[in-house]
Amino acid sequence: MDNANTQKILGFFIEESKEHLETIEQGILNLSATANDAEQVNELFRAAHSIKGGAAMLGYSCIQKTAHRLEDAFKVLREHRITIDEKLESLLLKSYDALQEFIEKLQGPFGLQDDDAEAIISQVEPTFGELQSHLASLLTPGSVIENSPKEKASIDWGTKVRDLLKQMLQLFKQEANTASRQQLQSLCYQLSQLAPHETGWQKLIKMAQTAIANPKHNYHTLAPVVIKELKLASDLIELGQNQRITPSSELQYLAAAKLPQVLVTLEPKSVANTLLQMFNQQQVSQVIQILQSAKQSYP
Template sequence: MDNGNNERIVGYFIEEAKEHLETIEKGILDLSSAVNDEESINELFRAAHSIKGGAAMLNFNSISKTAHRLEDAFKILRDDPIQTDQTLESLFLKAYDILQDLLERLQGPLGLSDDEGEQIMETAEPHFVELLNYIQQLADGEIPVPSVTSASVRASSPSLTAIPSDEVVSQVRQVLQQMLVIFKQDATPSNRQQLQTICDKLGQIAPTENGWQNLIKCAKQAIANPKHSYRLLAPVVIKEVKLAGDCLEVGKGSEIAPSQGLEQLAYSKLPQVLISVDPSIAAETISKIFNREQISKLVNLLQATH
């Protein structure tokens, strides 16, 4: 297989894996509902299974093994419906972050070496053991106790807010779950107003953090633009608020800042369009959005930039 074909196949895998990651993240943020819905939990299981299979085919062993561990966790939830709690959601989100980190490294300019992947897996293994043990204890009807290691890490993390760090994260995720429920509905003026009210609640969580306040302001502004669809807004807003909440948890509020993409959504007067880096997929997207005259003008503009 030549390098061109190999790069194309890896690109397809990354694009597909990102879609599955989005499914997994949304499911974890709404875990209490997902575990009570057979189709939702099956969807999470299939998403992890698909990433595992694709990564194994391309010999990305660390990604395949990580997705496999998540798949095992979702299998327990699928076979033994349980009552979720905040600790379980936090454990799942940490597992998701590990898988996301591996995929982002793979997509980066240096790629993901086997040694780097194995090192990340070795570091992450105790976390997956804790996750699987915690789920199994819940499934067996026991009252699990978080590991001393995890508890001490959370307790020792400095916080720049008046609210304890673990409470901040809990509040952020609860509000994100409310936001996600609305994003699944039709984009009505009333719903947009509810989402903006939710943004106000988020702002109150860390009132002294300027970076947090700026990010929430951008999110609220983006949501207020009726030209932006929920399909466009949801993945951007949910991900950025979640990551910012993680920064608050470990006392890194000074590092919080809205991405360029969120700022564009907040202050653009025109509807935004997300286009894949793959030329064939980008062409298909453009053909669905623009008419022939608009496409002709776009081609002329692109030619003029070369």
């Protein structure tokens, strides 16, 4: 994770994950009460689901896998009435501890090293198998609880949004040019079509598109703001809190920023000096290419 464009996004993921970990820990420590409260079980599921999605977007497969195992366990609690016992609590806590250790390593001075990740996975892998087997043993005939259409739509929504955000993040790692900006805007359009009647979501997407289209903004500036804003808004929709979607002051500023306007004299050297002061190296190269193309059209 040495790409400068992803550092702020990584920081956001760590802070968000720590909040979700707290939710998971409290839910497991009070598992008997939690299992009897549909909304609390949903919160556990969404917390694991969100960590899984963020890890997948950033390419941390070990965190994604661990969060996915917890998500699967919470899915069983959502869909079945089971009797909670100490063994289930212990197995869930061991899985939680592994996930917490990943996040702690990630925010450490050396980050999450491959050797550390492999060691944690090797240690917790037997727990995953035991957890799956024990959950199966607790299931009884007639214990199935069907997810509501709303819950199923929420799961589908989160998966689609995180897949598009992952593609967006990969584009932000590339060179900032017209082609990649157009691809980013296309992804914004696809995101907008997931909730075409949500006013707050549509306003946010439009601001993101406007900011991305402005060549004045580099990807180092755009990536952390756009990804974070869209991820937060997506989570609010998933939680049914659409009315809380509000663009941040940073995104509003990026969307409102005007394209640079240049006033120059007709003296060539003055024009060149002004362009060098106003534009970056990539933009100057583009101007040179345009001028060369224009020159070839003269008789």
